[in-house]
Amino acid sequence: MSVDIKTWVDIFLTICMAPYIASFLLYLVRVVKGPTIPDRVIAVDALGFDLAAFLVILSILFESPILLVCAMVLSLWVFALDIYVAKYLESKELGE
Amino acid sequence: MSMEIVNWVLVVIGQILIAIGVVCDLIAAILMIRFPNFYVRLHALTIGSIGGSIVPIIGAIFVALGAPYLGTYRWFLAGAAAVTALFIFMLGAIGSHAIARAAHRSKTSTLVPCFADHLAEDRGERGCRQ
Numbered sequence: 001m002s003v004d005i006k007t008w009v010d011i012f013l014t015i016c017m018a019p020y021i022a023s024f025l026l027y028l029v030r031v032v033k034g035p036t037i038p039d040r041v042i043a044v045d046a047l048g049f050d051l052a053a054f055l056v057i058l059s060i061l062f063e064s065p066i067l068l069v070c071a072m073v074l075s076l077w078v079f080a081l082d083i084y085v086a087k088y089l090e091s092k093e094l095g096e
Numbered sequence: 097m098s099m100e101i102v103n104w105v106l107v108v109i110g111q112i113l114i115a116i117g118v119v120c121d122l123i124a125a126i127l128m129i130r131f132p133n134f135y136v137r138l139h140a141l142t143i144g145s146i147g148g149s150i151v152p153i154i155g156a157i158f159v160a161l162g163a164p165y166l167g168t169y170r171w172f173l174a175g176a177a178a179v180t181a182l183f184i185f186m187l188g189a190i191g192s193h194a195i196a197r198a199a200h201r202s203k204t205s206t207l208v209p210c211f212a213d214h215l216a217e218d219r220g221e222r223g224c225r226q
Contacts, residue, residue, distance in 0.1 A: 009111075022122065023144075029129060042134070082192070
């Protein structure tokens with residue numbers, strides 16, 4: 001084994017960051033120009049889940065596992081956004 | 097030496113899963129732009145959340161388990177990543193179903209091009225036929 005595990009993993013994850021950032025930009029296009037509210041919401045949904053996966057990759061790359069807490073909370077907030085918008089669209093009120 | 101071989105096998109399995117996830121993510125982002133209406137874009141959302149998020153997170157679990165340079169915290173990293181994958185697996189499906197039901201009931205998003213809308217016809221509304 002001539003190559004080290006750390007350099008191998010770091011090179012691979014650095015290459016993987018480029019398609020992730022490209023897909024974030026494509027999702028942002030749909031968020032900005034989506035014609036209706038549900039379009040924007042599912043684009044933000046996909047953006048949030050992919051951002052969670054990106055944070056997991058970044059926590060390996062930066063060797064700081066505390067970023068995982070952000071990813072976990074981010075996936076929960078995306079779910080909360082879904083439920084709030086669905087409830088608002090169905091009954092035109094947010095519940096009290 | 098044998099432990100090092102196990103680490104390499106774990107890292108390569110994780111990297112294959114991360115590569116699959118990156119490809120799914122890019123495909124989902126392109127489809128989110130290209131698809132014509134909301135109900136078809138739900139398919140792109142599913143590719144992006146299952147293939148583009150859960151698969152690379154599971155791959156990151158394998159990479160973290162096979163990377164001893166991360167120290168003791170790699171067990172915390174693997175466990176928290178597993179919990180995140182479980183959250184996305186359950187809550188993504190529930191949220192997308194809820195938002196699709198609400199969009200169809202409140203008629204917020206228009207269905208163009210429209211070929212068949214059996215749910216609206218069953219409910220006594222007009223559906224696609226003019």
